[in-house]
Amino acid sequence: MTQNHPSLDAYWMPFTANRQFKAAPRMLVGAEGMHYTTDDGRKILDGAAGLWCVNAGHGRKRIAEAVERQLHTLDYAPSFQMGHPAAFDFAERLAAIAPGGPEARLDRIFYTGSGSESVDTALKIALAYQRAIGQGARTRIIGRERGYHGVGFGGISVGGIVNNRRAFPQLPGTDHLRHTHDLARNAFSRDLPEHGAELADDLERLVALHGAETIAAVIVEPMAGSTGVLLPPKGYLERLRAISKKHGILLIFDEVITGFGRLGKPFATDYFGVVPDLVTTAKGITNGSVPMGAVFCSRAIHDAMMQGDPAAIELFHGYTYSGHPIACAAGIATLDIYKEEGLLTRAAELTEYWKDALHSLKGLSHVIDIRTLGLVAGVELDPRAGAPGARTYEVFLDCFKNGAYVRYTGDIIALSPPLIATKSHIDELVTILGTAIRRAE
Numbered sequence: 058m059t060q061n062h063p064s065l066d067a068y069w070m071p072f073t074a075n076r077q078f079k080a081a082p083r084m085l086v087g088a089e090g091m092h093y094t095t096d097d098g099r100k101i102l103d104g105a106a107g108l109w110c111v112n113a114g115h116g117r118k119r120i121a122e123a124v125e126r127q128l129h130t131l132d133y134a135p136s137f138q139m140g141h142p143a144a145f146d147f148a149e150r151l152a153a154i155a156p157g158g159p160e161a162r163l164d165r166i167f168y169t170g171s172g173s174e175s176v177d178t179a180l181k182i183a184l185a186y187q188r189a190i191g192q193g194a195r196t197r198i199i200g201r202e203r204g205y206h207g208v209g210f211g212g213i214s215v216g217g218i219v220n221n222r223r224a225f226p227q228l229p230g231t232d233h234l235r236h237t238h239d240l241a242r243n244a245f246s247r248d249l250p251e252h253g254a255e256l257a258d259d260l261e262r263l264v265a266l267h268g269a270e271t272i273a274a275v276i277v278e279p280m281a282g283s284t285g286v287l288l289p290p291k292g293y294l295e296r297l298r299a300i301s302k303k304h305g306i307l308l309i310f311d312e313v314i315t316g317f318g319r320l321g322k323p324f325a326t327d328y329f330g331v332v333p334d335l336v337t338t339a340k341g342i343t344n345g346s347v348p349m350g351a352v353f354c355s356r357a358i359h360d361a362m363m364q365g366d367p368a369a370i371e372l373f374h375g376y377t378y379s380g381h382p383i384a385c386a387a388g389i390a391t392l393d394i395y396k397e398e399g400l401l402t403r404a405a406e407l408t409e410y411w412k413d414a415l416h417s418l419k420g421l422s423h424v425i426d427i428r429t430l431g432l433v434a435g436v437e438l439d440p441r442a443g444a445p446g447a448r449t450y451e452v453f454l455d456c457f458k459n460g461a462y463v464r465y466t467g468d469i470i471a472l473s474p475p476l477i478a479t480k481s482h483i484d485e486l487v488t489i490l491g492t493a494i495r496r497a498e
Contacts, residue, residue: 062096083457088115091475091482093462102461104486106475109282109314110345113394114477120346120390127386136168136379144168144380147388154392154401155353156312156326156336163326163336165359168380169350172313172339173207176276179335179352180211181374183274183307186358192305195273196230199263199306203236205283206276206311206337215276218284232267234259234275238287240437244426245419246288247412253290257297260306269304274334279325282314285469286428286435294331307358308333313350317341318395318476320431321405328431334358344391349384400476404432410480414487415472421494423448434472438494448497455493461486 065079085101087094091114093101106112127143134141152164167182169175180198187195200206200215207216214227217236235256243250260275279294281287301308315325316338322328326336335358339350362371378384395401404411408431415434416427426437441447449465456463463486464471470490474482 090114090116091478100460101457102474102482102486102489104456104461104472104474104490105464106341106473107345108340108464109319109473110340112317112319112341112476113344113391113398113400114475117344117346117390117394119394120344120387123386123390124347124383127382131382134382135377137375141380141382141385143382143385143389147380147385147392150389150392151342151351151353154323156310156316156324157332158327161326161332162356163332163353165354165356167352167354168376168384169339169352170348170376170378170381170384171207171350172311172337173209173212174376175313175337175339175350175352176206176215176311177209177211178374179276179309179337180215180274182335182352182354182358182362182372183309185372185374186307186361187273189361189364192270192273194270195305197267197272198228198231199234199260199272199275200231201234201236201277201281203238203281203284203287204233204276204278204311205281206278207313230271232263234263234277236281236284236287237290237293238285239290240426243290245416246428247416249288249430250290254292254296256290257293257300260297260300260304264300264304264306269306272304272306274307274309275301276309276311278311278314279329279331280315280320280430280433282433282471282473283466285437285466286430286433286471288428288430289329294329298331298333307335309335309337311337313337313339314473315431318401318404319433319473321402321408323401342391343384343387344394346391347381347384347387348378349381349388398477403476407432407478407480407483411483414483417487418491418494421491423497424494432473432476432478436470436472436490436494438468438470438497440468451497452490452493455496456489459489459493461489463490 084096085093086096148166151166155164202217204217206212213221214231237253242252310333320328334355336353343349412429423439425439428435438448453465
């Protein structure tokens with residue numbers, strides 16, 4: 058630690074083994090482009106875009122200048138019965154690139170402050186919509202095993218990560234599809250897995266169990282990121298869309314990770330060509346610079362809510378920071394960067410190189426699967442007997458020591474570098490990771 062290192066006692070860190078971290082802290086004090094700077098002056102290649110969010114790279118002056126101008130002009134304005142121009146301007150900009158394109162009509166924007174808030178918002182919109190069209194008995198929400206939908210009570214209820222759920226009560230009336238991860242049949246797939254489209258039929262099973270008339274919505278990540286880059290089998294999302302539509306069940310895509318260029322298209326909705334009814338976003342919406350999220354809502358849902366007395370509030374929901382002026386300014390500047398530098402599609406240019414580089418790790422000791430999609434990768438390691446996650450934690454530490462930041466989740470190393478990455482950055486990242494895996498016996 059440096060001489061001027063702050064006390065570590067007061068800060069209760071999220072999703073962190075606090076005592077372990079504070080015994081040997083890893084401190085970041087600066088960032089620019091593709092790299093972090095540590096408190097001892099080392100450059101660390103960012104292999105995870107922060108937390109899947111810094112898509113345009115770090116230290117973007119355009120965003121900082123936009124935030125400064127907005128702070129000097131209008132630092133805060135309430136969004137309840139009041140408005141400010143930046144919120145409407147940003148919504149128009151988002152609507153112009155909405156998931157699925159103009160034909161999908163997912164161009165009604167509800168602002169939130171995070172991905173967790175976006176999920177809870179989408180769930181509430183789904184329930185309110187069903188009630189508005191006379192389907193008030195539809196109160197059940199279906200999630201998926203190994204899904205991550207944030208940490209609100211709605212998100213953990215439809216989520217499928219046991220550690221996020223075991224200490225907390227969940228909302229009644231939720232159920233879960235099986236996850237799509239099938240190592241036995243799909244390990245080392247070069248593209249989307251061949252096997253598993255039939256897993257979407259789980260929704261039919263839950264319809265038979267609960268009755269379609271009780272189910273409001275089903276929520277899935279098109280690509281599950283936080284539990285280790287779990288890819289949808291070919292045809293799975295199409296099948297899920299068809300089943301949900303047949304039974305009047307809304308389909309929600311959680312694109313907090315996949316939104317804003319991560320797969321080489323603006324959204325996973327565009328990549329897969331499957332159009333849901335609601336899309337949750339956050340992270341890359343402001344390049345991670347200011348907390349913000351947004352739900353993209355279909356016009357059909359929005360318009361169904363805009364009925365009755367025009368003086369009545371249509372949706373009793375919102376946040377103090379919905380459409381925050383500073384976040385909107387950061388978001389507009391971020392969209393400018395994405396457009397001018399072609400970042401919403403740049404991952405497509407790197408996909409084949411990325412895929413080849415990551416699959417070069419096949420054959421290393423303990424590597425039991427490699428999964429890539431767009432500019433995302435998951436490298437799954439064989440767990441040590443009686444110590445799940447220990448090997449990947451060692452790999453994480455080794456990478457950090459030798460100049461790269463990667464994510465680890467369970468026994469999976471997850472990679473998602475900023476979309477400004479070059480082939481040389483990919484080579485460096487994979488070299489550091491491969492060396493760390495070789496040392497982690």
